Amino acid sequence: MKPTLQAVADAVGVSRSTVSNAYSRPDQLSAALRERILDAARQLGYPGPNPTARSLRRGFVGSIGVLFTSQLSYAFTDPFAVRFLAGVGAATERHGTSMLLVPLPPAQTDARRAVENAAVDGFCVYCVADEEWALDVIRQRGLPFVSTAPRDDAGPDERFVGIDERAAAHSVAAHVAGLGHRRVALLADSVLLDAPAGPLTLSGVDQVPHPTTHGRLAGFADAFAEVGVDWAELTLLNAPGNSRQAAAAAVAGLFDRPAPPTAVLAGSDVLALGVLDALAERPAGDRPPVSVTGFDDVPEAAAAGLTTVRQPAEEKGRIAAELLLDPPADPAAGHVLLPTALVVRASTGPAPRS
Amino acid sequence: MKPTLQAVADAVGVSRSTVSNAYSRPDQLSAALRERILDAARQLGYPGPNPTARSLRRGFVGSIGVLFTSQLSYAFTDPFAVRFLAGVGAATERHGTSMLLVPLPPAQTDARRAVENAAVDGFCVYCVADEEWALDVIRQRGLPFVSTAPRDDAGPDERFVGIDERAAAHSVAAHVAGLGHRRVALLADSVLLDAPAGPLTLSGVDQVPHPTTHGRLAGFADAFAEVGVDWAELTLLNAPGNSRQAAAAAVAGLFDRPAPPTAVLAGSDVLALGVLDALAERPAGDRPPVSVTGFDDVPEAAAAGLTTVRQPAEEKGRIAAELLLDPPADPAAGHVLLPTALVVRASTGPAPRS
DNA sequence: GCTAATCTCTGTATCGATACAGACTGGATC
DNA sequence: GATCCAGTCTGTATCGATACAGAGATTAGC
Known part of the structure; x- marks a missing residue:
């Protein structure tokens, strides 16, 4: 059993309070006594005030x-x-x-x-x-x-x-819209709780529960609404989890559909990188020229040449x-x-x- | 002030112990009473047992x-x-x-x-x-x-x-030695405490205090000793910190010396990537064909095509x-x-x- | 020489819970 | 009808420290 404050106090012949002060309030006792106490503590193998007891008494944890x-x-x-x-x-x-x-x-x-x-x-x-x-x-x-x-x-x-999630998302979407893209897919993590990977139909963006995801999708939609593409015309893709794998799964088959999207706007860089992964896996001759954007600007985004929104x-x-x-x-x-x-x-x- | 266990006990008219049991040992009281207690707790806004007090009494923290x-x-x-x-x-x-x-x-x-x-x-x-x-x-x-x-x-x-740091380091160094390299630099983080970035002279590897660094450098040296290159012929480089910047600083000027090393063995991938950074910064026509190895096999190493030692x-x-x-x-x-x-x-x- | 101020140190109350021994009930057992 | 037992609940001791008021001793001021 490790010695307690009391043991040190007994050894030196002072009160518990004084030993406590030796550790926590050195100005409350003479330097000489403090040294005696710390010496005795060392000798006894006292490990210093018990953090838990201290937290309880002090009322905060640190x-x-x-x-x-x-x-x-x-x-x-x-x-x-x-x-x-x-x-x-x-x-x-x-x-x-x-x-x-x-x-x-x-x-x-x-x-x-x-x-x-x-x-x-x-x-x-x-x-x-x-x-x-x-x-x-x-x-x-x-x-x-x-x-x-x-x-x-x-x-x-x-x-x-x-x-400002919505405004930030708007900025990258407006960039894509400005490049002329009109058939566009929006890809986000957990658009709906427990939804599978892939396309999803929602009557409107307000059905998205998670506030961050909602803000980003709304920003994307805003920018396209400005150029006359409304919500129903956008392809909404769900990734069950914010991972490259989930993103790749979400876009599986997407580019083989008739009139596939020419741009994918992802709710995070990780998802966007997953889309790039999926594209890179196709045979070299069969890579549709899809524009892809991310969100966050993580270090990997620069290496991958990913257009994105930087947040600090x-x-x-x-x-x-x-x-x-x-x-x-x-x-x-x-x-x-x-x-x-x-x-x-x-x-x-x-x-x-x- | 948040209510305590005692307050809940008083409200329900049971003992403190019973309330405690309601939370921590449900089998110690009837389900009905437990419900009454939890209800009262909810009503009073009791946040559940105080983690600190619990830790103190239980003797562990979790x-x-x-x-x-x-x-x-x-x-x-x-x-x-x-x-x-x-x-x-x-x-x-x-x-x-x-x-x-x-x-x-x-x-x-x-x-x-x-x-x-x-x-x-x-x-x-x-x-x-x-x-x-x-x-x-x-x-x-x-x-x-x-x-x-x-x-x-x-x-x-x-x-x-x-x-086995030494054996692992030996494996990559033996690979480099097998490729014919004889003028070699070893680069490690904090070879000596507080040493500046750059070359360092030590009479032997045993002067390196940090056990991991010591093991890796010793393994490198072992492999070269086997091909007749001894410690004194190796260039030892110190990086003050395990960062790409520190590595780049450590190799500054290295390749402009007469008879520069043809290989740099780094004690970590991060350092090795820093060496590659330094090489990439040179004008394209002036890049010496230096072999570089790392250690760890972090995700970035694969992307950079870095020869390294993988550890899980x-x-x-x-x-x-x-x-x-x-x-x-x-x-x-x-x-x-x-x-x-x-x-x-x-x-x-x-x-x-x- | 007396009051005041300062410096050290002590004692008690307290932080908020859990452990454990034991008390009480009501039914099963023989 | 006595014994035993399982199921519930209570009371006390305890975990290991810190806060705070106050007691003595010393020094200072006038």
Whole structure:
């Protein structure tokens, strides 16, 4: 059994409080006594104040939770998520706080329990899919949080950092529309919960539940509506998961249909890269000249020559953590919109004359 | 103020223990009472048992620490580290445990304090640089840990997962030696602590303190010793940090020297990619035909056509976490050596005839 | 020489839960 | 009818520290 504070106190012949002060408030006791105490502690093998007991008494933990509303292992395969994490890490580093990555079990009840049980002072919620339930649990616990998806029901005290999804999506779609494309497919992750890979028919974009996906698809649709192509004329493709494989599966057979789309607008770079993968797999003579766009501008996008919308990934993570760790006095400053930029590369070109 | 267990107990008119049981040991009370209690809790806004208090009483936390003996933000920029994290994440996911990423402040004392204060049940130590002090603190706390660097002083109870660094390095160096290269540079991260980027002279490989780096350099040297090139004839290059930039800085001017090396063996893919960057920056007519090898086989290596040694990154992380979470009964099973494989790609070729 | 201020250190209450031994009920067993 | 048992619930001790008010001792000021 490891010795406790009490053991050290007994050994030195002082009170527990004094030993505690030796560690946490050196100015509360004489330097000489402090040295005696620390020496005795070393001698006894006392490992320093127990972090859990300390947290309980102090009322805070010294770590923030990062919640991916999806498999945790997914987070590390998504380059955008990794850079987000890097940003959170940089902020915690400066602040002397740790980050707790909380994996969510597949079952809802277990997942709730996981969020309830996380020993943290607050959460950065990286919104992948439906996350309302998680935010509910966090609110219930009375913990502060910062989310990355815009929400209508945000309380005045709830912090947010993100981009204008709709406007950003509009910018890349307008670029594609400007190139003359009119037969266009929109590809997104989890357009509807649990929908299979491939085409999907929705009466309108408002049926898409996930706010980020909704914003991006709406932005795409806006740009085409401006050139006279309305929602019903767009091909909507669902990818069950934000992965290259899912994207490739979603576009399977797409280009062999009569009057195939001449452009695919993807809701993320990862999906767009998956479309490029699918195209690259076709025999060299049978590659339709499809324009493809992504979203995020992850490092791989540049290498692949992908036209996309850049959003500052690390900054998003950094600011999320900072909003959490140093809440701004002015609540209005708790809503941060980051800039985005259209990045045109080789993956988009003029629509073929039909 | 959030209500406590006691408040719920009072509201329902039962004892604290019973409320506790309602959450943690449902079999200890009747289903009906349990429902009444949970209802009352909902009504009062009780967020469930306080994680910190629970941890204190139970004696464990439910999360494991991941320690990078370097800047935490570095970890997310290193593709190998990211995949290691993915592996750890996958294991914790299955085990219902969280992972705490502990950033280490630059100052030693603060860094010690950070490890002392981390509320975790054990550590996966991803060894980047000197980490003995960290292991000392962990031992002192009496916590289990798994490290990824081989250590001579490992206690019988101390777990480890890694590769045979020396043999793996030998395999790629032997490949290069077999191609006829005799003027060779070895490039590694932090060969000596705080050494600047560039050439470095050491009387022998045993002066290298970091065990991983030592193993790899020794393996490189072994292979060249076998073909009659001894340590003193090898150019040793230091990169201060495992980054492409650091590598590029380390090889600056190298190829403009008289009798420049015809091959560069790097201690990691990231460094090797940095060497390729440096070569690519030279005017097209002035690119010496240098063979370059890496180590790890990160995803980017394939795209760059880099000859390297593959080691299973995610598996390393996964096994590290599993060794920690489910310690094998047989202590011998606590030392896992993973397989490696030489991967020959386009970045190596026959030595130019001089 | 007396009050005030400062510096150290102590003692008690508290953070919010869980473990464990035991008390009580009601039915089954022989 | 006594015994045993399983099923429920309670009460107390405990996990390991920190906060805070206040007690002595010392020094300072006038």
